[in-house]
Amino acid sequence: MSQTQPSSFQPSQPTPFLTVALVGIAAGFLSGMFGVGGGILIVPGLVLIAKMDQRIAHGTSLAAVLPISAASLVTYWSHDHVDWRVGLCLATGALVGAVLGTKLLNILPHRVLAIAFAGILVVTAVRLFLPIESGTRGVLTIGNIVALIAIGVATGILAGLLGVGGGIIMVPAMMMLLHLPAAIAKGTSVLVIIPTSIMGTYRNRTKKNVDLRAAATVGLSGIPSAIVGGWISARMSDTVSNVLFASLLVVVAIRLVLQIRSDDKAGIVH
DSSP, X not given: OOXXXXXXXXXXXXXXXXXXXXXXXXXXXXXHHHSSOSHHHHHHIIIIISOOOHHHHHHHHHHHHHHHHHHHHHHHHHTTOOOHHXXXXXXXXXXXXXXXXXXXXXXXXXXXXXXXXXXXXXXXXXXHHSOOOOOOOOOOOHXXXXXXXXXHHHHHHHXXXXXXXXXXXXXXXXXXXXXXXXXXXXXHHHHHHHHHHHHHHXXXXXXXXXXXXXXXXXXXXXXXXXXXXXXXXXXXXXXXHHHHHHHHHHHHHHHHHHHHHHHHHHXXXX
16 A cells, blocks of 8 residues: 655654755855855755655754854954955845745746756856956945846845855856955955845744754754865865865755656656
């Protein structure tokens, strides 16, 4: 007699502590090295390894990136690699976008979320393989401020919808739009991720789209590795960093697509 495939993750079911902690350690390392919240690894880690529901994984990831990003911020700030003016502009738009993204999270089907996430990973990987000219901090023009707020809105939507901090959008955007050095773009990115995570998690919590126990495990586990990753980032060339990160994104994207195909063949509906 066949059993019905559960359609959603039940927060009351225990999530493997060691598995989730390892996801947090890896995500923290990525956050420190590349200025992302770590959601690009947390979401597939929770879905593929911890067998968490896709939608709950997105909400849990967004909550988990808060302590990880805070730890990364301390490391970047200590090296004066944070542009607070740029961060304020991005955060203004990101808070609005986070509200929109969490609304869409309850509308779009899981398969669409997974495909969208994989697509973003591939696009980001391609961007990282391309050289980006870096410069120094300069005066913000009105046009730059408007563009940064718009980027912030897109980042917030991505955060609320896909459970990522948004660094995969903000870092390349700051490097290409403002020609900020990679280290400053990364440090400013983790600054913006913090308020975005708070707003998105609050919204997801009201809609029961987050497992706070798993989020706490991932987030706290990732703090030490985020500090280590930030220390290494300050000493690694941008070229090596980008190639390594891009390669990882491609692997994760391929794994997600294969999982989607596997679920389709098995007749699992999300």
